[in-house]
Amino acid sequence: MPQTNLQSIFQNFIKSPTKIFKDRNALSVNFTPSTIPHREKQIETLATILAPSLKGSKPSNVFIYGTTGTGKTVVTKYVTQELEKISLQSLNPVKILYVNCKMKKVADTEYRLIAELCRLLGQEVPFTGLPTEQLYHLFFKLIDARKWVVIIVLDEIDALVKKIGDEFLYNFTRINQELKNAKVSFIGITNDLNLIQMLDPRVKSSLGEEEMLFPPYNALELQDILKQRAKLAFYDGVLEEDVIPKCAALAAQEHGDARKALDLLRVAGEIAERQNESKVTSKHVDMARKKLAYERIVEAVKTLPKHSKAVFWAIIKTIDEKKESVQTGDVYKFYEDVCKNTGLSPLTQRRVSDLIAELDMLGLINGRVISKGRYGRTREITLNLASDVEKKVRELLKTEFESD
DNA sequence: AGTCCACAGGAAGGGCAGGCGA
DNA sequence: TCGCCTGCCCTTCCTGTGGACT
Numbered sequence: 221m222p223q224t225n226l227q228s229i230f231q232n233f234i235k236s237p238t239k240i241f242k243d244r245n246a247l248s249v250n251f252t253p254s255t256i257p258h259r260e261k262q263i264e265t266l267a268t269i270l271a272p273s274l275k276g277s278k279p280s281n282v283f284i285y286g287t288t289g290t291g292k293t294v295v296t297k298y299v300t301q302e303l304e305k306i307s308l309q310s311l312n313p314v315k316i317l318y319v320n321c322k323m324k325k326v327a328d329t330e331y332r333l334i335a336e337l338c339r340l341l342g343q344e345v346p347f348t349g350l351p352t353e354q355l356y357h358l359f360f361k362l363i364d365a366r367k368w369v370v371i372i373v374l375d376e377i378d379a380l381v382k383k384i385g386d387e388f389l390y391n392f393t394r395i396n397q398e399l400k401n402a403k404v405s406f407i408g409i410t411n412d413l414n415l416i417q418m419l420d421p422r423v424k425s426s427l428g429e430e431e432m433l434f435p436p437y438n439a440l441e442l443q444d445i446l447k448q449r450a451k452l453a454f455y456d457g458v459l460e461e462d463v464i465p466k467c468a469a470l471a472a473q474e475h476g477d478a479r480k481a482l483d484l485l486r487v488a489g490e491i492a493e494r495q496n497e498s499k500v501t502s503k504h505v506d507m508a509r510k511k512l513a514y515e516r517i518v519e520a521v522k523t524l525p526k527h528s529k530a531v532f533w534a535i536i537k538t539i540d541e542k543k544e545s546v547q548t549g550d551v552y553k554f555y556e557d558v559c560k561n562t563g564l565s566p567l568t569q570r571r572v573s574d575l576i577a578e579l580d581m582l583g584l585i586n587g588r589v590i591s592k593g594r595y596g597r598t599r600e601i602t603l604n605l606a607s608d609v610e611k612k613v614r615e616l617l618k619t620e621f622e623s624d
Numbered sequence: 625a626g627t628c629c630a631c632a633g634g635a636a637g638g639g640c641a642g643g644c645g646a
Numbered sequence: 647t648c649g650c651c652t653g654c655c656c657t658t659c660c661t662g663t664g665g666a667c668t
Contacts, residue, residue, distance in 0.1 A: 547631085
């Protein structure tokens with residue numbers, strides 16, 4: 221009986237004496253804590269670099285490096301927010317413009333980036349239609365409308381540079397020559413340590429006036445971070461002793477990623493809550509780890525464009541047939557069949573080759589370019605899915621491509 | 625030593641949708 | 647309405663290439 225089921229679910233929830241979360245928000249990515257453990261040095265350095273803005277002069281541009289989850293964003297947000305606050309009391313206003321360049325449809329092209337910056341300055345701009353040059357003029361005008369220091373934070377700038385090249389950065393470097401009143405500085409944040417080698421030397425020297433490196437956290441440091449957040453997020457005594465060390469250890473294995481550690485802790489808590497248990501145990505952490513991996517992949521597959529799904533399905537079926545690794549040509553043949561059966565008009569092999577490379581980037585498959593001598597050079601493709609995930613993915617794709 | 629396979633992957637450009645001002 | 651601009655997806659054409667085979 222579904223009705224009684226529902227009732228019992230709700231009643232159990234109300235009756236349940238267990239309370240796990242005090243403030244779930246404290247474990248979220250967007251939460252900016254009041255103190256940031258093990259980043260005191262970086263905070264101080266960044267603050268020292270940016271401080272001249274409070275006297276109305278232009279601070280040096282900064283490049284911040286570090287792998288994901290090493291606190292780059294959180295430190296930058298923290299320091300710039302404080303700076304902006306303090307500047308309200310001084311005679312020299314400071315404006316912070318924060319943009320995440322990886323955000324799809326917001327700042328993943330030059331046009332969209334400038335448009336987003338204009339929007340942050342309070343001017344709505346059409347999504348498309350204007351010439352980019354005109355947009356630059358508008359942007360310059362908005363910035364120059366006041367006598368102030370504007371600090372533009374470009375987070376995940378590597379994503380944008382890889383996509384559209386570094387020419388826009390060159391345009392940015394010359395911005396101060398166009399301005400009469402305002403002064404502009406840049407903070408570039410990147411996950412890619414090699415980014416600077418990819419840049420035009422002119423851009424390199426002017427944007428990289430200061431460089432900061434954020435090293436990965438070790439397990440002990442991650443524990444401190446988790447403890448601090450757990451205090452805010454959970455009720456006292458809810459976490460079993462080994463939960464935080466376990467989350468920290470797992471995340472430390474993955475390049476000291478604090479974001480991952482926080483995710484693990486949050487999901488472990490949610491699982492315990494759902495199971496109506498009064499304590500979060502290491503068992504829940506294990507479940508959380510599986511759940512996160514599972515969700516990431518299944519979500520990635522679900523949101524794949526139609527043709528990418530067809531290619532992925534073709535890869536799976538071709539591997540089934542061959543019982544080994546397969547190459548691009550085999551997959552393409554099968555892909556054409558899939559298209560024929562579903563009424564899709566097939567893309568060219570060139571395009572499919574790119575789609576396969578994208579699936580590789582998403583971690584759904586392993587693609588390795590190998591040479592088979594006489595028999596050509598190709599990409600050797602194998603699947604890269606845990607068994608439970610693979611089962612679910614097969615189900616999803618089967619209903620889509622083998623409806624009969 | 626030279627050939628040649630089966631692609632990888634770069635470059636350029638076409639076509640489209642969304643949006644602008646005139 | 648038109649001409650123009652944009653990003654995006656895709657095709658066409660092309661050059662490059664590691665190593666088994668001759």
